[in-house]
């Protein structure tokens with residue numbers, strides 16, 4: 001059964017402080033969030049014996065490597081965010097780029113990453129237009 005498209009979605013989280021430079025309002029001041037992250041991969045070929053696209057365990061392990069890089073940090077001090085703001089949008093871009101590097105040897109395509117400061121405020125990043 002190797003037709004069609006499968007998508008897998010896993011999540012992780014991290015707790016960090018940040019401040020949005022140039023923001024006119026309270027978010028310019030130092031504050032923190034318990035960020036939630038989701039990542040979705042897709043692929044067309046299942047492992048024939050196991051019937052899985054990619055082991056959820058492995059996908060979660062790789063996502064956790066990335067969220068651990070952000071956990072309990074002041075995000076503005078990380079090299080990726082000394083010049084650009086650690087907004088949800090740019091955090092989603094950061095996680096996407098790092099996770100895609102870690103997925104290089106796996107037969108899946110990273111489709112989308114979501115970062116949420118809270119359940120009601122989510123930013124999504126993807127590439128390729130679909």
Ligand SMILES: Nc1nc2c(c(=O)[nH]1)N=C([C@H](O)[C@H](O)COP(=O)(O)OP(=O)(O)OP(=O)(O)O)CN2
Pocket residue numbers: 020027031086087088089117118120121123
């Ligand atoms: N598009 C974005 N907008 C905002 C971002 C962002 O990353 N992308 N970030 C912030 C701040 O981080 C701020 O901390 C958001 O705080 P929040 O508590 O969500 O703001 P509110 O108090 O207005 O939320 P309520 O849910 O209405 O209490 C701001 N914007």
Ligand SMILES: [Zn+2]
Pocket residue numbers: 018027031032033117
């Ligand atoms: Zn914030």
